[in-house]
């Protein structure tokens with residue numbers, strides 16, 4: 001099944017001094033179970049691409065299918081529901097709620113999906129080795145632990161697709177490697193589709209496919225091997 005299919009996708013911004021084309025003629029299919037790294041220099045359009053592919057932002061032109069349905073066929077509510085139930089997001093800056101404990105941060109994401117399965121939260125915390133931090137607040141945790149909490153939060157609704165924007169940007173090598181192992185497991189054991197933006201060569205090497213952007217265009221799309 002194709003999770004994402006983009007055909008001749010463009011994104012432009014109208015600025016005071018003209019038009020800025022940030023994505024140019026993007027053609028791309030990502031199938032269920034793929035592990036894709038998106039690389040490219042600063043400003044090449046990586047974040048814009050995942051914002052559009054996840055329906056957070058609108059394309060300017062071209063075709064986009066999300067879970068085999070044209071993006072135009074989703075109402076705003078349906079897109080929000082899709083993002084809660086089927087798409088997870090992880091960011092470099094973790095974006096945890098500091099006033100909530102580790103458990104509560106994950107619970108909140110489950111609540112958005114309509115129900116809280118306490119056992120599942122504990123099982124996920126255990127899988128991600130953060131169970132002992134359940135009652136800790138984010139500011140008591142190391143960067144690597146915070147990122148594992150952010151991943152647990154992104155996974156609690158069992159999304160088929162996980163977007164990660166520079167998830168290892170603030171982590172040291174050892175913690176990065178632990179996180180890579182965890183992502184590999186998510187991809188291989190759970191067949192979860194991963195799309196990860198990264199500047200880190202080791203992270204890109206682990207992905208099974210690498211898409212390189214330059215000035216808003218795909219200049220490379222290769223299977224690692």
Ligand SMILES: Nc1ncnc2c1ncn2[C@@H]1O[C@H](COP(=O)(O)OP(=O)(O)OP(=O)(O)O)[C@@H](O)[C@H]1O
Nearest residue numbers: 013014020022040041042043044045046047048049
């Ligand atoms: N809301 C916006 N309005 C105008 N221009 C924007 C907007 N968002 C992004 N851009 C422009 O789009 C281009 C691509 O930005 P984007 O953040 O997608 O790049 P990136 O590859 O993710 O960069 P980085 O690695 O630094 O995060 C940049 O030139 C940026 O200035």
